Each structure stands twice: as C-alpha cells, then as structure tokens.
Amino acid sequence: MKRYQEDFIALAREHNVLKFGEFTLKSGRTSPYFFNAGAFATGAALAALGRYYAQCIVEAGVEFDVLLGPAYKGIPLATATAIALSDHHGRDVPFAYNRKEAKAHGEGGVLVGAPLDGRVLVIDDVMTAGTAVTEVIGLIEQSGARFAGVVIGLDRQERGQGVLSAVQEIELTHGAPVISLIGMSDIIEYVEQDGDLAQDGVLAAMRNYRTKYGVQCTN
Ligand SMILES: O=P(O)(O)OC[C@H]1O[C@H](OP(=O)(O)OP(=O)(O)O)[C@H](O)[C@@H]1O
Ligand SMILES: O=C(O)c1cc(=O)[nH]c(=O)[nH]1
Structure with missing residues (x-):
C-alpha cells in the first residue's frame, strides 16, 4: 500500500467511517x-480527503474538464478535491x-x-454494484457532456449486475477508467495486521463475504 492509502484507512478508522x-x-x-464517508465530518478530515483524492487523480493522469460530486456523499468529496487540486497542484477546475x-x-x-461541459470526472465514496455511478453517467450524457471516469475512495471489488466486477462493467460499457484510493483487498490486509479484529x-x-460477492482484485 502507498503511504496515502494507509493514511486514508487510518483516517477512516479514526472517524469511525470504516466499521465492522x-x-x-x-x-x-x-x-x-x-x-x-458521511462520518468524515470535520474540516481537517475533509482537507485530508481532498489531498488524497487529488493525489490519486494526478498520479492516474486522467484527463477531464469538470468534476461532478453525486448527491449526497459525493458533494463534499468533489468540493474538497477541487480545493486540493487548486491549493496543492495549481489546477483550478470547475465542479x-x-x-x-x-x-x-x-x-x-x-x-x-x-455547467457539465466536455469531459466529466465523477468523484464518489464507494462502489459496490455500480448502480449509483451508472445513474450519474446517465445524467452526464443527458447534459450532452462526456463521462471521463470516476474516482472512488473504496472499490468494494464486488460483482456488478453479472459475473464481471462493477468496475469492469463500468469500464467496458463506458470506455472510461474507474480509479480507487483503496480496494476491499487493502481493508482485508489492514484486518490481517490487526490482531484484535482477526480474533x-x-x-x-x-x-466469506469476498467468496460470495467478490471478484479478483482490480486495484
Ligand atoms: O455501487 P452501488 O451499489 O450503487 O452502491 C454504492 C453507492 O451507494 C451509496 O450511495 P447512496 O445512493 O446510498 O447515497 P448517499 O450518498 O446519499 O448515501 C454510496 O454512497 C455509493 O455511492
Ligand atoms: O453498497 C452500499 O450501499 C455502500 C457500501 C459501503 O461500504 N458504504 C456505503 O456508503 N454504501
């Protein structure tokens, strides 16, 4: 795991965002x-989140013209990401x-x-079956804009509507990347290293859950 991924999990535990x-x-x-993600409810937590998402976007090199945060939890995430892109990467992007x-x-x-013009990058918290992101892609297309990809905090690495993962379904259907800060495999690694949780x-x-609904790691 990269440093910011470990920090992201530590922040999620500190704020009781990640629960078992x-x-x-x-x-x-x-x-x-x-x-x-709604429990990331302080200014400092949101500022840190914005930095993690911004770093992930810059490292992935994804090209876009505007950020879109889906209601509800995507809204503060897209806001924090836009601020971090401006403050830490010199990119003032519309959102x-x-x-x-x-x-x-x-x-x-x-x-x-x-306005949704050009390539739209969606910023959200979690992808499970991909329903929420599919809905928001519809909204982008209705506006005459183009879906450039999605950045999520957590890819739960689960099956979508069929046998493929939700991420694979979105990428294949829409020809755009799904980028995640962490995946379920990173959470399992975290649990493996925490004796109390394992016990x-x-x-x-x-x-067991991964056996039932999971797919091979996608990040
Ligand atoms: O991949 P999926 O199976 O669609 O599930 C994941 C989505 O579900 C939740 O959103 P929800 O629609 O509950 O909205 P919220 O942001 O208002 O909590 C969550 O924030 C994800 O966006
Ligand atoms: O699939 C969901 O509804 C879901 C999973 C999760 O871990 N977090 C969340 O907000 N929604």
Missing part, C-alpha cells in the same frame, strides 16, 4: 463491513453536483455549480 459488523447495502447485500430531487422553483433543475472473527467474515 452487519450492514445492509443499497444492493440488498448483507456486508460484514461498511464505509460511511458541479446534483440534487436527488429536482428543484421546481428558482433556478430549478437537478444540477448545481459549473473477533472479522477476518473470517470478510473472507
């Missing part, structure tokens, strides 16, 4: 772990986000911020 137990996911799957429900008064609509049966539950 029993959780129901958007896909209906029952998971022994959950990554609640936008969407509403889950269209606004019927005032300016109206579902999009807020910069509590977390490691066994994680491995």
Whole structure:
C-alpha cells in the first residue's frame, strides 16, 4: 500500500467511517463491513480527503474538464478535491453536483455549480454494484457532456449486475477508467495486521463475504 492509502484507512478508522459488523447495502447485500464517508465530518478530515483524492487523480493522469460530486456523499468529496487540486497542484477546475430531487422553483433543475461541459470526472465514496455511478453517467450524457471516469475512495471489488466486477462493467460499457484510493483487498490486509479484529472473527467474515460477492482484485 502507498503511504496515502494507509493514511486514508487510518483516517477512516479514526472517524469511525470504516466499521465492522452487519450492514445492509443499497444492493440488498448483507456486508460484514461498511464505509460511511458521511462520518468524515470535520474540516481537517475533509482537507485530508481532498489531498488524497487529488493525489490519486494526478498520479492516474486522467484527463477531464469538470468534476461532478453525486448527491449526497459525493458533494463534499468533489468540493474538497477541487480545493486540493487548486491549493496543492495549481489546477483550478470547475465542479458541479446534483440534487436527488429536482428543484421546481428558482433556478430549478437537478444540477448545481459549473455547467457539465466536455469531459466529466465523477468523484464518489464507494462502489459496490455500480448502480449509483451508472445513474450519474446517465445524467452526464443527458447534459450532452462526456463521462471521463470516476474516482472512488473504496472499490468494494464486488460483482456488478453479472459475473464481471462493477468496475469492469463500468469500464467496458463506458470506455472510461474507474480509479480507487483503496480496494476491499487493502481493508482485508489492514484486518490481517490487526490482531484484535482477526480474533473477533472479522477476518473470517470478510473472507466469506469476498467468496460470495467478490471478484479478483482490480486495484
Ligand atoms: O455501487 P452501488 O451499489 O450503487 O452502491 C454504492 C453507492 O451507494 C451509496 O450511495 P447512496 O445512493 O446510498 O447515497 P448517499 O450518498 O446519499 O448515501 C454510496 O454512497 C455509493 O455511492
Ligand atoms: O453498497 C452500499 O450501499 C455502500 C457500501 C459501503 O461500504 N458504504 C456505503 O456508503 N454504501
């Protein structure tokens, strides 16, 4: 793991973002772990997140014209990433986000911020089955813009709608990269190194879950 990946996991544990137990996911799957990015709820945590996402984008060399943070948890992530790209990489990029429900008064609509023009890079927290990102790609295409890829904090490295991983499905269908800060394999590595978690049966539950829903590592 790279230094910023270890720091990202440490930050997630410190803020109780990465939890172990029993959780129901958007896909209906029952998971022994959950990554609640909403608990990154301080200015310093968001500033650090922005730096990690920005570093990941710069290292990946992905080309884009505008950042898009999907509601809800993608919104502060895209904001923090835009600030970090400006502060630490000298790149002042436009960013936008969407509403889950269209606004019927005032300016109206579902999009807020910069217009979706050109290549749009989506910034989100987690990918499981890929449903959320697929929806937001629809929004980008309806706006006449082009999907340039997605950067996620955690790739859960799970199957999408078929036998391929959600990441492979998105990459094959849309011809754009899915870039992640960490994958489930990194969390398993973290659990393996933590004697208490391994003893509590977390490691066994994680491995069982990976057997049921996982795919080979994609990062
Ligand atoms: O890959 P998927 O199976 O779609 O699941 C992952 C998505 O689900 C959650 O979003 P949710 O729609 O619950 O919205 P939130 O940001 O409002 O929590 C999470 O933030 C991911 O974006
Ligand atoms: O699949 C999901 O719904 C999901 C998984 C996860 O770890 N975190 C999250 O916010 N959503």
